[in-house]
Amino acid sequence: MSSEPDRLTYRAAGVDIDAGAALVERIKPHVARTLRTGVMGGLGGFGALFELGGRYREPVLVSGTDGVGTKLKLAQELGRHDGIGIDLVAMCVNDVLVQGAEPLFFLDYFATGKLDVDVAERVIAGIARGCVLAGCALVGGETAEMPDMYAAGEYDLAGFCVGAVEKSALLDGKRVQVGDMLLGIAxxxxxxxxxxxxxxxxxxxxxxxxxxxxGSTLAEALLAPTTIYVKPMLQLLAELPPHAMAHITGGGLTENIIRVVPATLALDIDASAWPLPPLFAWLAETGQLSDAELWRTFNCGIGFVVLVAAEQVAASSAWLTRAGLAHWSIGSVVPARAGQPRVHIARR
Structure with a gap:
């Protein structure tokens, strides 16, 4: 038989179940602030429950998942963990929003080598804040403590969101036509x-x-949380429905807007139509980036785009102004030409 000093425990192997339980207790008040109609039960179940009820006649569920990439490395290096959770929510809910869906609920996955309860609480508090901004409920998640998988002080995040939209209101790009205008939101x-x-x-x-x-330091500019566009865009959809919407994520301006445009159409974008924020100017100069690299990698100051009929530009622009959203008319939809790129971006 093994002697007493030879006995192993899960804690000795690097997993502290008590720390995980303490984290759950700490985050309960944050989670409670995200509750909304439809949530059934609370934290602790094996699965989260959400009831659609009678709000939709023909509901279509729209789901999305994402992370925050290596922005995490900067947050961890600088010890600034409060905004990264907002980023996580934003990257998921803004994607779901593109198809006209209202985000209903969100789940997160937090993985680390050794659980630091204080850091984890700050991250998850940010996730809860993001859910409040998006109007969706944080219904559950997973905290994984995995010794030897991550260096000291490192953690990783993933998020999962489910939304719903009336089938007749689903945005699928089919309404986009030649002459539609692009309104880029900051x-x-x-x-x-x-x-x-x-x-x-x-x-x-x-x-x-x-x-x-x-007005901000480089660190502040880089770690500024992602804008969550959900609430104003859902209101816009109800009052002045655009033909399509696009979230400017990986692939930048070059690769995202075209995803919601039919194959027979193309985009003509005027990169001088809005001011390039100082952060991107610094990145371009310091990294000696070509315009093509800049537009394909970053949002360059445009985080979300709505495509509207030409006759709706004035009304839509006025609406966005009243909503407090800085925006610019940045281009138009044109016919696609054989052998030509479907996205043309240039400064004029």
Whole structure:
């Protein structure tokens, strides 16, 4: 038989179940602030329950999953964990929103080598804040403590969102036509895309975190949480429905808007129609990025795009102004031409 000193425990192997239980207790108040109609039960079950009820005649469920990429590396290096959870929610709910869906509920996955309850609570509090901003419920998640999988102080995140839309109101791009105009809505920064390139540029520049970028430091500009567009866009859909919408994520301006445009159509975008924010100007100059690389990697100050009929531009623009959303008319839908790129971006 093994002697007493030879006995192993899960805690000795690197997993602290008590720390996990303490985290659940800490996050309960944060989760409670996200509750909405339809949520059944609370934390602790094997599966989260949500009741659609009678709100929809022909509901279509729209789901999305995402992470925040290597923006996490900067948050961990700088010890700024409060906004990264908002990023996680935003990257999922903004995607679901594109098809006209209202985000209903959200789940998160938090993985680390050794659970730091204080850090995890700050991250999950941010997730809850993001859910409040999006109007969806944080119905559950998973905290995984996996020794030897991550270096000390590291963690990873993934998010999962489910939304719903009336089948007749589903945005699938079929309404887009030649002459439609693109209204680009301002981003809050780089959001959560392109950070592998950002980190290489930072290394080249010596990580000047306190560099002034016109009202914020470089660190603040890079870690600004992703804008959540859900509530104003759902209201716009109810009052002045656009023909399509696009979330500017990985692939930047070059690859995202075209995803909601039929194959027979193309986009003509005027990159001088809006001011390039100082963060992107600094990245472009310091990284010696070509325009093509800049537009394909980053949102360049445009986080969300609505495609509207030409006769609706004035009304839609006025509505966005009343909603407090900075925006610009950035281009139009044109016929696709054989042998030509379907997205043309240039400064004019």
């Amino acid at each position: 981003s809050s920064g780089a959001h959560a895309n392109g950070f592998s390139l950002v980190r290489r540029i930072l290394e080249r520049a010596g990580k000047p975190w306190d560099l002034d970028l016109g």
